[in-house]
Amino acid sequence: MKNTKIYIVLSNTGTLLTRMIGKYTKIPYNHVSICFDDELHEIYSFGRKKPWFPAWGGFVQEELDEGGVYYYFSETVCTIYELNVTYENYLNLRKNVDKFKKNRRRYYFNALGFLGIIINHPIKLPYGYFCSNFVAYVLQQSGIDLFERKNPALVTPNDFYMNKKLKKIYEGKILDYNMYRSAS
Numbered sequence: 001m002k003n004t005k006i007y008i009v010l011s012n013t014g015t016l017l018t019r020m021i022g023k024y025t026k027i028p029y030n031h032v033s034i035c036f037d038d039e040l041h042e043i044y045s046f047g048r049k050k051p052w053f054p055a056w057g058g059f060v061q062e063e064l065d066e067g068g069v070y071y072y073f074s075e076t077v078c079t080i081y082e083l084n085v086t087y088e089n090y091l092n093l094r095k096n097v098d099k100f101k102k103n104r105r106r107y108y109f110n111a112l113g114f115l116g117i118i119i120n121h122p123i124k125l126p127y128g129y130f131c132s133n134f135v136a137y138v139l140q141q142s143g144i145d146l147f148e149r150k151n152p153a154l155v156t157p158n159d160f161y162m163n164k165k166l167k168k169i170y171e172g173k174i175l176d177y178n179m180y181r182s183a184s
Contacts, residue, residue, distance in 0.1 A: 057109030
């Protein structure tokens with residue numbers, strides 16, 4: 001069966017909140033997104049709905065262009081990973097993300113999920129997700145198990161960072177990625 005690629009983007013905007021999270025977690029990245037193309041046109045996650053207002057979060061399509069969170073936080077650093085998946089897994093992943101896109105107003109950011117990670121007990125809320133929870137969930141629902149059956153509500157950005165199944169293709173400022181990709 002034909003294989004295709006998807007991309008996992010780990011990032012750190014460098015905001016006060018992400019610096020505080022980094023002091024607690026001791027890891028370089030605190031946000032995870034999933035992407036369907038190597039130009040980063042289709043990046044999806046759970047995060048800020050408005051770049052300047054961190055308290056309002058939910059399902060988002062992240063943008064590198066003007067108005068997007070990465071444009072707003074232009075010093076954002078990232079690591080981009082590539083993952084080979086079967087075409088069937090890819091189509092299932094598309095369908096699963098499309099469900100979120102079609103019902104985006106229903107979904108919200110599950111801040112209590114962080115407490116679940118601290119106490120090692122998943123705290124699931126109907127329609128509530130956080131970034132790594134969302135990415136792990138849609139991967140798992142699509143038949144892609146990166147975490148040996150770990151509950152998606154307990155998956156952290158560090159789980160992606162340490163995952164040997166992912167192939168690192170870039171590390172640096174996210175807004176420099178397409179220049180890097182063009183030069184390669």
